[in-house]
Amino acid sequence: MDSNHDLKITLIGTGTIGLSFAVFHLTHLKSPSQLTIYDTRPDLEKYIQDTLLSFYSSSSPPIPAISEINIAQSLKSAVEGAHIIQESGPENLPFKTALWKEVEQHATKDALLWSSTSGIPASQQSREMQDTSRLLVVHPYNPPNIMPLLELVPSPDTRAELIERTQEFWRARGRVPVHIKKEVTGFVANRLAFALLREAIHLVDAGVVTVAEVDDIVQNSMGPRWAVAGPFKSYHAGGGAGGLEGFFKNIGGTVQGCWDDAGRANVGEEWEQRIFREAEQSYGSVDTTERDMITRRVLEAVKLEKQTSKDD
Numbered sequence: 001m002d003s004n005h006d007l008k009i010t011l012i013g014t015g016t017i018g019l020s021f022a023v024f025h026l027t028h029l030k031s032p033s034q035l036t037i038y039d040t041r042p043d044l045e046k047y048i049q050d051t052l053l054s055f056y057s058s059s060s061p062p063i064p065a066i067s068e069i070n071i072a073q074s075l076k077s078a079v080e081g082a083h084i085i086q087e088s089g090p091e092n093l094p095f096k097t098a099l100w101k102e103v104e105q106h107a108t109k110d111a112l113l114w115s116s117t118s119g120i121p122a123s124q125q126s127r128e129m130q131d132t133s134r135l136l137v138v139h140p141y142n143p144p145n146i147m148p149l150l151e152l153v154p155s156p157d158t159r160a161e162l163i164e165r166t167q168e169f170w171r172a173r174g175r176v177p178v179h180i181k182k183e184v185t186g187f188v189a190n191r192l193a194f195a196l197l198r199e200a201i202h203l204v205d206a207g208v209v210t211v212a213e214v215d216d217i218v219q220n221s222m223g224p225r226w227a228v229a230g231p232f233k234s235y236h237a238g239g240g241a242g243g244l245e246g247f248f249k250n251i252g253g254t255v256q257g258c259w260d261d262a263g264r265a266n267v268g269e270e271w272e273q274r275i276f277r278e279a280e281q282s283y284g285s286v287d288t289t290e291r292d293m294i295t296r297r298v299l300e301a302v303k304l305e306k307q308t309s310k311d312d
């Protein structure tokens with residue numbers, strides 16, 4: 001991968017995710033002039049000026065010279081000469097398919113082509129490309145300027161060396177790229193999160209707990225637990241000397257009972273209006289700045305403690 005001094009990154013689509021990626025890259029690039037942004041919104045420059053600054057606080061890296069960022073006036077000029085091109089445009093297949101077909105015409109042959117998509121596989125997005133081996137999904141967890149995870153989801157055609165170069169890029173910047181081996185719906189993080197969300201909806205809909213009580217439970221148990229040790233490591237530890245096998249020997253009956261009794265809520269069913277209203281009454285407009293500041297500090301603390309215990 002090109003050194004940070006001459007690395008050129010282009011971001012296509014700088015809304016919620018794209019701008020967060022911009023903040024991340026600006027922290028690691030030697031100059032803002034190495035970053036190019038292309039977005040069709042008419043108020044782009046004012047939007048960037050107003051919104052990018054909101055990502056910076058007293059504890060974050062110094063505010064970059066935003067005026068030095070390249071604002072491209074065409075897709076062609078945005079992608080020419082870029083080493084990395086990441087799209088964070090609208091989550092719809094026609095947009096992404098047309099985009100990659102056009103990007104491929106102007107991008108250099110060894111440029112890395114990444115999609116931030118939440119769930120549209122590279123095999124679908126690349127179907128009008130000449131070289132379908134070039135595209136890789138690099139799915140972030142919002143906000144990517146803070147959350148370490150990137151799910152790398154290749155199509156069956158994606159070249160292995162592109163996955164390796166992408167892993168190298170993110171690891172070198174302290175991120176956690178995970179290679180998802182198959183194009184499953186929602187990849188992995190969302191599937192796991194949405195499985196928990198389905199059961200949470202079921203329990204609220206059944207009057208077992210409220211929306212806020214579910215959040216209290218998660219934030220004061222598995223939330224911090226899984227920030228330190230994920231589900232498999234936690235239950236392997238919970239099984240004592242027997243490990244995960246011991247856990248299931250001991251608790252397996254209860255686990256199966258929960259699985260058998262799990263809820264089957266579906267989108268569009270009658271639970272929606274009541275639970276949407278309860279969430280609104282509980283939270284109103286969430287202060288994402290405070291959320292992100294606390295999340296950053298939690299992640300930094302976990303990383304420091306894990307490094308300290310590794311060094312001991």
Ligand SMILES: NC(=O)C1=CN([C@@H]2O[C@H](COP(=O)(O)OP(=O)(O)OC[C@H]3O[C@@H](n4cnc5c(N)ncnc54)[C@H](O)[C@@H]3O)[C@@H](O)[C@H]2O)C=CC1
Nearest residue numbers: 013014015016017039040041088089090091116117118142
């Ligand atoms: N919002 C989230 O929590 C997450 C979103 N994603 C994915 O990231 C992608 C972007 O999502 P968001 O940032 O939430 O959407 P967004 O709506 O905030 O941003 C999309 C941006 O694309 C721009 N755009 C629209 N048409 C364009 C075009 N033809 N050329 C260039 N730019 C164009 C829009 O002006 C807008 O700024 C989606 O694929 C989404 O699934 C992935 C992880 C999390």
Ligand SMILES: O=C(O)[C@@H](O)C(=O)[C@H](O)[C@@H](O)CO
Nearest residue numbers: 117118140141142143189190
């Ligand atoms: O939750 C996230 O940040 C991401 O994994 C997603 O893709 C979300 O589902 C996003 O699309 C909506 O928040």
